[in-house]
Amino acid sequence: xxxxxxxxxxxxxxxxxxxxxxxxxxxxxxxxxxxxxxxxxxxxxxxxxxxxxxxxxxxxxxxxxxxxxxxxxxxxxxxxxxxxxxxxxxxxxxxxxxxxxxxxxxxxxxxxxxxxxxxxxxxxxxxxxxxxxxxxxxxxxxxxxxxxxxxxxxxxxxxxxxxxxxxxxxxxxxxxxxxxxxxxxxxxxxxxxxxxxxxxxxxxxxxxxxxxxxxxxx
Numbered sequence: 001x002x003x004x005x006x007x008x009x010x011x012x013x014x015x016x017x018x019x020x021x022x023x024x025x026x027x028x029x030x031x032x033x034x035x036x037x038x039x040x041x042x043x044x045x046x047x048x049x050x051x052x053x054x055x056x057x058x059x060x061x062x063x064x065x066x067x068x069x070x071x072x073x074x075x076x077x078x079x080x081x082x083x084x085x086x087x088x089x090x091x092x093x094x095x096x097x098x099x100x101x102x103x104x105x106x107x108x109x110x111x112x113x114x115x116x117x118x119x120x121x122x123x124x125x126x127x128x129x130x131x132x133x134x135x136x137x138x139x140x141x142x143x144x145x146x147x148x149x150x151x152x153x154x155x156x157x158x159x160x161x162x163x164x165x166x167x168x169x170x171x172x173x174x175x176x177x178x179x180x181x182x183x184x185x186x187x188x189x190x191x192x193x194x195x196x197x198x199x200x201x202x203x204x205x206x207x208x209x210x211x212x213x214x215x216x217x218x
Contacts, residue, residue: 054218059087061213063189067103070204071122079105079127083209085189087135089217095137097150097173100130101191101207105159122201124165125158129193131171144177144187154195156202167195177213185213 067079083101090096105125131152138145150171157164171194177187193205 055089055092056217057087057089057215058217059085059185059213059215061085061185061211063209063211065189065207065209067101067105067127068204068206069103069105069124069127069202072201072203074123076204077105077123079103081127081207081209083189083207083211085211085213087213089137090134093137095135095146095148096132097135097148098130098132099150101128101209103127103207121160121162123160124156127154127156127205129154129169131169133171133173135173135175142179144179144185146173146175146177148173154193154205156195156198165198165201167197170194170196175211177211179215182218183215185215187211187213 061084063083063085065081065083067081068076069079070076081101081103083099086098088096103126105123105127129152131150133148133150135146135148150173152169152171153166154169155164155166172192173189174191175187175189177185179185187210189207189209189211191207191209193207195202195205
C-alpha cells in the first residue's frame with residue numbers, strides 16, 4: 001500500500017511540474033468574443049458583391065399603398081394610393097428620384113357640413129402629384145436604405161372642395177429596398193408631403209407604399 005501511495009504521489013508531483021512549465025492560456029472574455037463576432041460580420045459585409053451602390057443603374061417600378069390626409073377641423077381620412085417610381089444612380093452615394101402618385105380618399109364629413117358654414121370644406125376625393133429630387137443611399141449587403149428630399153406639385157380635387165387646389169410640394173422620402181436579383185428589387189417607401197401653400201389646411205399628408213422595380217444598366 002505504501003508503494004502504491006508513493007507512486008501516486010510521484011505522478012501528482014510530475015503533473016504539477018508539467019503544469020508549471022506550460023504557458024497559461026487565459027479564457028476568452030465575453031468582450032473579446034463579441035469583438036471577434038463583429039469583426040467576422042464586418043469582413044463578410046465588405047466581401048459581399050452587393051455591398052456598394054451602383055452608379056448609372058436604372059430602377060423603374062410601380063407601387064401600391066395608403067394615404068393618410070389630415071385636414072383642418074376634420075378627421076384624418078384614409079385612402080388607397082398607386083405610384084410610379086424612377087431611380088437613377090448618379091454616384092455611389094446619391095440617386096436621382098422621379099415619382100408620381102394618385103390617391104382616392106374617403107369622404108365622410110358630417111352630413112350637415114353642406115349646411116353649416118363653420119365647417120371647412122377641405123376633404124378632397126382625389127389626390128395627385130409628382131416630384132423629383134435626390135436621395136442618399138447606404139447599402140448593407142442586399143438591403144438598401146435611403147433618405148432624400150424631393151420638390152414637386154400636389155393637386156386636391158373633388159369631395160367637399162368648392163374648387164381644385166394646386167400647391168407646390170416638398171417631400172421627405174425614406175425607404176428600404178431589397179435587391180432580389182440583378183433585374184428585380186422590392187421595397188417599402190415612406191413619403192411625408194408638405195403642401196407648401198396649404199399647410200394650414202392640410203398639416204399632415206403621409207403615404208406608405210410597397211414597390212416592385214425592374215433594374216438595368218450595370
